Amino acid sequence: MPTTISSTPTQAARRVREHGSATPGLASRKAHGIHYTPPLLAAYLAEQVVHGLRHACDESRRICVLDPGCGEVELLKAIVDAAPRNWRGRLSLTGFDRDEEILKRASEELSVLGVASVNLHSADFLSVVSASDLVAQMDLLPVSRTEQMPRFSASFDAVISNPPYVRTQVLGSAVARDLAARFGLTGRVDLYHAFVKAMTIALRDWQCPG
Numbered sequence: 501m502p503t504t505i506s507s508t509p510t511q512a513a514r515r516v517r518e519h520g521s522a523t524p525g526l527a528s529r530k531a532h533g534i535h536y537t538p539p540l541l542a543a544y545l546a547e548q549v550v551h552g553l554r555h556a557c558d559e560s561r562r563i564c565v566l567d568p569g570c571g572e573v574e575l576l577k578a579i580v581d582a583a584p585r586n587w588r589g590r591l592s593l594t595g596f597d598r599d600e601e602i603l604k605r606a607s608e609e610l611s612v613l614g615v616a617s618v619n620l621h622s623a624d625f626l627s628v629v630s631a632s633d634l635v636a637q638m639d640l641l642p643v644s645r646t647e648q649m650p651r652f653s654a655s656f657d658a659v660i661s662n663p664p665y666v667r668t669q670v671l672g673s674a675v676a677r678d679l680a681a682r683f684g685l686t687g688r689v690d691l692y693h694a695f696v697k698a699m700t701i702a703l704r705d706w707q708c709p710g
Contacts, residue, residue: 537662539574539578545578546581549579549660563583563587563657565658566659566699567660568625568695568698568702569596570595571606572602579658580615588615588616593619597620603620626679626682629698629701656702657703658703663692664691664695666691668690676689684697
């Protein structure tokens with residue numbers, strides 16, 4: 501089963517300089533709206549996503565599922581648990597998170613579940629999506645991305661997520677304005693809003709967000 505973890509070369513070093521270690525502490529988690537998903541909530545969301553997939557997904561191809569802020573991959577593991585056993589060989593799981601150390605452990609956990617592929621990226625999901633194929637179409641501001649990072653627009657059958665929540669006051673007005681411009685948002689912009697918009701960009705046409 502193919503398993504990959506990708507990251508930009510300086511991310512881990514930058515986290516060490518900023519926070520003293522590669523694992524985010526309380527202040528960093530608050531700043532980025534990181535809240536890990538309880539297993540019961542993960543199971544409920546996964547059941548809803550699998551229900552949608554049963555009625556919409558082609559039975560002959562892979563089922564591609566994204567968690568744009570995967571953390572300890574509770575939601576992706578819940579998808580595997582909720583899916584029929586004969587789906588496992590067709591599941592392709594993709595996740596994004598800033599914490600490279602967590603992703604290494606998560607990759608080990610997912611790789612033994614018998615799914616078709618696991619692709620975990622140590623990167624900012626919003627930057628990757630807003631620099632994707634749909635930049636011109638959606639009139640988003642250009643955002644730099646590494647050459648090795650794939651494009652993710654319209655790539656997934658389902659998105660399962662517990663999006664980060666960071667209030668406008670914590671984000672800062674400059675970041676809020678940038679997100680509003682990049683994702684066509686209006687009003688009091690929160691990081692949650694940008695994630696939801698980016699998740700819809702990542703979905704295939706029929707869309708199954710969870």
